[in-house]
Amino acid sequence: MPIFHSEAIVLRSINLSEADKLVTFMTNRYGKIKCIAKAARKIKNRFGAAIEPMSHIRLIYFGKENQTLYRLNHSDIIHSFQKVRDDLQKIYTGIYFSELIDILTPEMHPDPNVFRLLQDGLKTLEIIDNLDTLCRIFEMRLMCIAGYSPQLSHCAICKKTSHTETIGFSFELRGIICELCSFKNQPEIRFQAGILKYLKKINNMHIEHANRLKFPKGTELEIEKLVHRFVLSYTGREPKSYPFIKNMAKIISST
Ligand SMILES: [Zn+2]
DSSP states (O other): OOEEEEEEEEEEEEEOSSSOEEEEEEETTTEEEEEEETTTTTSTTSSGGGGSTTOEEEEEEEOOTTOSOEEEEEEEEEEOOHHHHTSHHHHHHHHHHHHHHHHHSOBTOOOHHHHHHHHHHHHHHHHOSOHHHHHHHHHHHHHHHTTOOOBOSSOTTTOOOOOSSEEEEETTTTEEEOHHHHHHSOOSEEEETTHHHHHHHHHHSOGGGGGGOOOOTTOHHHHHHHHHHHHHHHHSSOOTTHHHHHHHHHHHHHO
């Protein structure tokens, strides 16, 4: 039976039976895969923290090629992202990143860019305080890698560049809509034209540079509404971890 080796990051780990766990990994060589971790719940420390969500590991697993469920053989921690685990708001943010990738990525479609985005996103999460900006960049970068990049340079209908004060955005057409076209085709959302500059920035910037970007005061919610809703238009549902991030942010801002 073939044995596979890869670096991986744990996306999800759930109890499968009294003894076993089912672990979803994003590997850098084979894409997203699922493994049964036999006796992970019975034998103490058999896999330990190496199958906890967000752990960056060296993974060995086996099984027939192109099957959907493999057997976990060995996992060694390369980096546990302890600084993320020490902060409740960062934990939920890291889990949100993992959950989004789990929802948007098909199994066994190797794409090292997705693995790298998750790794760089978690690395940046360890050192950054502005989690809101980081979330927006992660969402936008993931959409681009998944092939759902929004049209931000010209109107998605008439193809003209707009210079008006407000701009529309259509989730269906996946792009901005100029004021003239907005009369005929009501966009789902309208935003101040000044925000477009920031959307373009997060569309192109490397996630490791997230601490260099700060949204103007008062625009954070508008940018969140747009980018997060853009993601939801593809996922079809709100990731379970997202309300926790929002609640934590509320608690922190009120103390
Ligand atoms: Zn137009």
